Amino acid sequence: MTPALTVYLFLASGCPLSNRYLPEISEIQSRYQPRGVRFERPSDPASARKLGARVTPQTVVTDALGRVVYRGRIDDRGAAPGIARPPTRHDLREALDALLDGRPVPAPETPVVGCAITFPAPERKGAITFSEQVAAVLFERCASCHRPGGSGPFSVTSYSEAAPRAAAIAQAARSRRMPPWKAEPGPHPFLGENRLDEAAIRLLEAWAADGAREGDPARTPPLPKFADGWELGPPDMVVRAPKPVRIPSASPDQYTCLAIPISTPRVRYVRAFEFRPGNRPATHHALIFVDSRRIARRAGDTYPCFGTPGFLPTAALGGWTPGFGASVYPAGTAVSIRPGADLVLQLHLRASGREETAQPEIALYFTEEAPRRRMVDIALGSRRIDIAPGKRRYVVRDSFTLPVAVEITGIIPHAHYVCREMRGRAVMPSGRVVDLLTIRDWDFDWQRHYRYRDTFVLPAGTRLEMEFVYDNSAANPRNPSRPPRRVVWGPESSDEMAGLHVQAMPVRNEDAEELGQYLWGKLMRETGRGGR
Numbered sequence: 199m200t201p202a203l204t205v206y207l208f209l210a211s212g213c214p215l216s217n218r219y220l221p222e223i224s225e226i227q228s229r230y231q232p233r234g235v236r237f238e239r240p241s242d243p244a245s246a247r248k249l250g251a252r253v254t255p256q257t258v259v260t261d262a263l264g265r266v267v268y269r270g271r272i273d274d275r276g277a278a279p280g281i282a283r284p285p286t287r288h289d290l291r292e293a294l295d296a297l298l299d300g301r302p303v304p305a306p307e308t309p310v311v312g313c314a315i316t317f318p319a320p321e322r323k324g325a326i327t328f329s330e331q332v333a334a335v336l337f338e339r340c341a342s343c344h345r346p347g348g349s350g351p352f353s354v355t356s357y358s359e360a361a362p363r364a365a366a367i368a369q370a371a372r373s374r375r376m377p378p379w380k381a382e383p384g385p386h387p388f389l390g391e392n393r394l395d396e397a398a399i400r401l402l403e404a405w406a407a408d409g410a411r412e413g414d415p416a417r418t419p420p421l422p423k424f425a426d427g428w429e430l431g432p433p434d435m436v437v438r439a440p441k442p443v444r445i446p447s448a449s450p451d452q453y454t455c456l457a458i459p460i461s462t463p464r465v466r467y468v469r470a471f472e473f474r475p476g477n478r479p480a481t482h483h484a485l486i487f488v489d490s491r492r493i494a495r496r497a498g499d500t501y502p503c504f505g506t507p508g509f510l511p512t513a514a515l516g517g518w519t520p521g522f523g524a525s526v527y528p529a530g531t532a533v534s535i536r537p538g539a540d541l542v543l544q545l546h547l548r549a550s551g552r553e554e555t556a557q558p559e560i561a562l563y564f565t566e567e568a569p570r571r572r573m574v575d576i577a578l579g580s581r582r583i584d585i586a587p588g589k590r591r592y593v594v595r596d597s598f599t600l601p602v603a604v605e606i607t608g609i610i611p612h613a614h615y616v617c618r619e620m621r622g623r624a625v626m627p628s629g630r631v632v633d634l635l636t637i638r639d640w641d642f643d644w645q646r647h648y649r650y651r652d653t654f655v656l657p658a659g660t661r662l663e664m665e666f667v668y669d670n671s672a673a674n675p676r677n678p679s680r681p682p683r684r685v686v687w688g689p690e691s692s693d694e695m696a697g698l699h700v701q702a703m704p705v706r707n708e709d710a711e712e713l714g715q716y717l718w719g720k721l722m723r724e725t726g727r728g729g730r
């Protein structure tokens with residue numbers, strides 16, 4: 199018997215949004231298969247072209263006569279290729295229910311968000327090819343993550359793996375989702391800056407449009423060397439999560455903290471560290487704290503912790519995001535670890551659609567040199583955040599005038615999902631303005647510690663300024679609430695924060711006390727008596 203309905207599912211394993219649909223797809227299949235619906239997963243571009251599919255994940259439903267009766271999304275959770283929200287409409291289920299019931303389909307054609315499908319193109323002289331032009335860009339800019347065992351969802355280190363994703367690659371590059379580097383170029387370059395210029399984006403687009411050809415394999419440039427072992431050589435100590443951390447398949451995002459005991463008979467000075475997530479694809483970011491008083495471990499083997507680690511850390515070792523290697527502290531600023539201290543990890547984990555685990559490791563490199571320079575966190579920001587639902591442009595500003603000269607080493611921006619733009623700048627006593635950080639498309643998922651390639655000095659009397667812009671309307675694809683609701687300061691993912699942490703060392707060590715007092719005064723004025 200011919201099935202009444204056939205559902206064609208266009209999926210791609212290299213497309214995170216497509217992978218996130220796997221649990222929903224298996225539910226739909228087990229619900230509608232018994233009712234005579236057939237499911238197919240064509241993987242060739244010819245079927246996609248014939249049925250009018252352009253991205254993954256997309257579905258096309260045909261009736262017994264092979265006529266297209268529904269074409270579009272599974273549901274409306276996709277806001278952009280990397281962004282999923284709780285769905286409010288289940289278009290595929292609604293279409294199937296209607297068809298099985300003999301009713302007209304409510305919306306026979308729905309818009310789809312996803313990763314572009316690569317289609318073949320006719321032979322053309324002078325076409326852009328992988329070997330001759332494209333591999334150089336992909337190897338240099340993408341392969342640090344997109345390689346076997348890397349954090350990216352597919353590899354670009356060979357033609358056969360990169361070519362089927364050519365259109366998705368061009369799309370991600372054009373929208374600047376990839377590479378995931380959010381800071382705009384400024385007067386003080388950052389370590390590890392990775393942005394594509396317009397010429398490279400055009401090249402990737404032209405390659406996809408030309409049908410993603412290989413060219414002469416002999417002309418493929420050599421792959422860069424990726425460190426297999428620890429980047430800085432054998433560590434002095436490696437600590438490991440005592441147990442593997444569970445990542446349930448049902449939770450798309452999970453914020454988990456855990457304590458890792460360190461056994462050291464004397465005070466240790468850490469000059470560098472390297473974090474290994476244990477499960478790269480599932481780990482979105484990690485923050486590492488020192489807990490001398492062993493408070494965190496009282497909360498159990500692991501505990502949920504969005505935003506803050508849930509206790510006041512003795513020190514922060516640093517952060518990790520995909521593509522991050524070893525971190526070396528500026529000379530003279532080692533982090534002290536006392537005997538009996540724990541390291542506490544805050545992990546942002548993301549399930550792939552199936553149950554997984556991660557058992558992170560941290561390599562520590564010690565020095566005999568006690569810290570002789572004082573690193574100070576100059577925190578700009580505000581806790582007075584109250585954004586009405588639908589508000590498109592809500593601005594948080596703060597400033598702090600330096601009482602002493604400082605050497606700037608880095609900057610750490612922090613906000614949640616409603617924040618869109620960030621600006622940090624320094625106004626010198628002369629009035630000259632120096633940009634510290636500009637982000638036009640803030641993405642919580644790609645927050646990081648930005649370290650300046652070269653440190654620089656700001657004189658006493660310099661005013662540090664920050665300005666964050668929030669969009670609490672439905673037009674912000676990352677807004678976690680549908681429909682938007684009032685957003686106030688708080689640690690939950692649906693709350694907001696505003697923090698710009700300028701990492702600085704007083705030029706004269708003895709100035710650290712004075713700087714600390716000014717910062718304390720600032721905090722007291724802001725939080726009043728209720729401040730923690």
Ligand code: HEC
Binds near residue numbers: 349392
């Ligand atoms: C710092 C690591 C890193 C670098 C560098 C990087 N990627 Fe990615 N990429 C990822 C991760 C992680 C994901 C999965 C994101 C998710 O799960 O939402 C991803 C997803 C993607 C996707 C699929 C999702 C989408 O947004 O379309 C494409 C295509 C992609 N990357 C292309 C590229 C290209 C092209 C480059 C280089 C120009 C690049 N990436 C550089 C880590 C990286």
